[in-house]
Amino acid sequence: MASLTVRKLDEALKKRLRLLAARNGRSVEEEIRQILGRAARGEQGESAGTAPVRQASARGIGPLPARHGADEAAPDIKRILLIIGGGIAAYKSLDLIRRLKERGATVRCILTKAAQEFVTPLSAGALCGERAFTDLFDPLSEFDVGHIRLAREADLIVVAPATADLMAKLAGGHADDLATAVLLATATPILLAPAMNPRMWEHPATQRNLAQLSADGVVIVGPGEGEMAEIGEAGVGRMAEPLEIVATAELLLRKAAGDQPLTGKRVVVTSGPTHEPIDPVRYIANRSSGKQGHAIAAAAAAAGAEVILIRGPVNIPDPVGVSVVKVETAREMFEQVERAMPADCAVFAAAVADWRVSAPGPEKLKKTGRGPALNLVENTDILATIAQRKAKRPALVIGFAAETEKVFANAKDKLRRKGCDWIVANDVSPETGVMGGDRNRVHLVTTEGVESWPAQTKDAVARALVKRIAAALNKEANS
Numbered sequence: 001m002a003s004l005t006v007r008k009l010d011e012a013l014k015k016r017l018r019l020l021a022a023r024n025g026r027s028v029e030e031e032i033r034q035i036l037g038r039a040a041r042g043e044q045g046e047s048a049g050t051a052p053v054r055q056a057s058a059r060g061i062g063p064l065p066a067r068h069g070a071d072e073a074a075p076d077i078k079r080i081l082l083i084i085g086g087g088i089a090a091y092k093s094l095d096l097i098r099r100l101k102e103r104g105a106t107v108r109c110i111l112t113k114a115a116q117e118f119v120t121p122l123s124a125g126a127l128c129g130e131r132a133f134t135d136l137f138d139p140l141s142e143f144d145v146g147h148i149r150l151a152r153e154a155d156l157i158v159v160a161p162a163t164a165d166l167m168a169k170l171a172g173g174h175a176d177d178l179a180t181a182v183l184l185a186t187a188t189p190i191l192l193a194p195a196m197n198p199r200m201w202e203h204p205a206t207q208r209n210l211a212q213l214s215a216d217g218v219v220i221v222g223p224g225e226g227e228m229a230e231i232g233e234a235g236v237g238r239m240a241e242p243l244e245i246v247a248t249a250e251l252l253l254r255k256a257a258g259d260q261p262l263t264g265k266r267v268v269v270t271s272g273p274t275h276e277p278i279d280p281v282r283y284i285a286n287r288s289s290g291k292q293g294h295a296i297a298a299a300a301a302a303a304g305a306e307v308i309l310i311r312g313p314v315n316i317p318d319p320v321g322v323s324v325v326k327v328e329t330a331r332e333m334f335e336q337v338e339r340a341m342p343a344d345c346a347v348f349a350a351a352v353a354d355w356r357v358s359a360p361g362p363e364k365l366k367k368t369g370r371g372p373a374l375n376l377v378e379n380t381d382i383l384a385t386i387a388q389r390k391a392k393r394p395a396l397v398i399g400f401a402a403e404t405e406k407v408f409a410n411a412k413d414k415l416r417r418k419g420c421d422w423i424v425a426n427d428v429s430p431e432t433g434v435m436g437g438d439r440n441r442v443h444l445v446t447t448e449g450v451e452s453w454p455a456q457t458k459d460a461v462a463r464a465l466v467k468r469i470a471a472a473l474n475k476e477a478n479s
């Protein structure tokens with residue numbers, strides 16, 4: 001008898017699940033994943049069997065135990081509602097969905113009618129993992145999710161591409177389709193990534209709308225300058241790159257959550273290689289990509305710090321929300337570091353050339369049958385100079401040690417010789433793929449010992465390091 005009741009219940013639950021999945025245009029497995037996800041986030045929402053699921057999550061598999069330096073920070077990016085407008089750049093928004101999801105976000109998507117001329121709801125929905133929304137008067141979605149819930153169940157609304165038309169409608173308070181109705185029905189922060197022809201961007205009407213939107217508290221990322229989709233057209237109007245939009249979203253979300261432990265702190269970061277000229281066309285360099293230093297600058301900015309990034313020649317975009325100073329040589333880098341002081345923390349992640357050519361040729365050197373006799377002199381040791389300074393020394397001075405052998409021993413020795421507080425040591429032997437790669441395995445060397453962090457992305461290393469910096473600076477401030 002009892003087993004019959006359980007079986008009946010089981011059947012009823014399965015039927016309810018199938019119904020829900022069909023109504024939401026998802027597979028049963030995906031529906032279960034969504035329900036479990038909502039329950040894990042503690043959100044209300046219709047589920048096939050709400051009570052049992054909630055109980056399961058309340059009993060919860062708590063957070064994993066913290067590991068040294070693992071990027072245990074909760075994902076900074078949470079629930080994003082992405083509105084795709086009708087512009088050529090709509091194809092980039094598909095990549096944006098991927099990038100947001102890589103950062104742990106749940107992404108819901110609305111496509112305007114015009115957007116569907118450029119990308120399909122099917123592609124956007126497939127990337128989001130749930131159906132994309134398109135219609136204000138669609139009874140199925142209105143009675144299920146509904147435009148008001150779409151607006152409320154997001155921590156941030158991103159409009160990308162934000163067309164001239166969407167900007168005008170939002171500035172004017174229109175609500176004649178799903179996208180604009182949602183934008184008007186929300187108090188959630190809004191981030192716009194405009195994209196349009198430069199003439200449209202420069203038009204006084206667009207500039208008027210932009211000023212109105214900024215006054216209303218809407219945040220704008222981009223547009224950048226460059227070639228347009230139309231052959232021969234160039235100027236300001238290119239949509240910001242997806243990674244720049246993600247970084248800005250992260251900044252906004254952390255600000256909204258008050259999760260900015262470096263607020264009021266000034267952090268100086270160096271990044272990339274330096275180029276030491278041999279003559280006007282040749283130079284001595286190294287393989288540093290700048291990825292780790294740039295990631296640290298970005299993470300410090302996301303944590304609320306005022307960041308000055310002094311960077312050598314690199315081929316990666318400048319991080320969002322930092323002041324960037326571009327240099328070529330070690331001497332220029334040192335000058336700019338001096339200029340950027342005082343700071344609460346200095347992170348010297350740049351691979352600064354140890355030597356420069358004492359007298360670079362004023363003209364291109366010619367072949368003479370023998371190699372040129374280059375006289376090399378040592379560059380100023382930026383890390384040691386700042387770490388050993390009495391006045392204006394940052395409270396926390398962090399150096400990087402790129403080693404190819406005896407990583408621990410060399411890093412400990414470097415910590416002692418340079419007089420800095422921490423050394424982040426990494427093995428840059430070619431087989432590790434660290435130089436130029438996206439992942440890093442570092443060892444944090446302090447006077448208290450060595451912590452070996454797990455291999456993780458350079459972004460994750462940066463976030464973990466910034467967390468430690470914030471803890472150290474705030475401890476110092478409170479002591």
Ligand SMILES: Cc1cc2nc3c(=O)[nH]c(=O)nc-3n(C[C@H](O)[C@H](O)[C@H](O)COP(=O)(O)O)c2cc1C
Pocket residue numbers: 084085086087088089112113114115161162163164165166195196197200
């Ligand atoms: C091929 C093509 C490309 C377009 N690209 C853009 C664009 O990049 N930015 C823009 O603001 N409008 C662009 N438009 C015009 C918009 O699609 C049009 O203003 C539309 O009404 C915008 O609708 P929405 O704002 O609801 O998405 C383009 C139109 C066409 C036909």
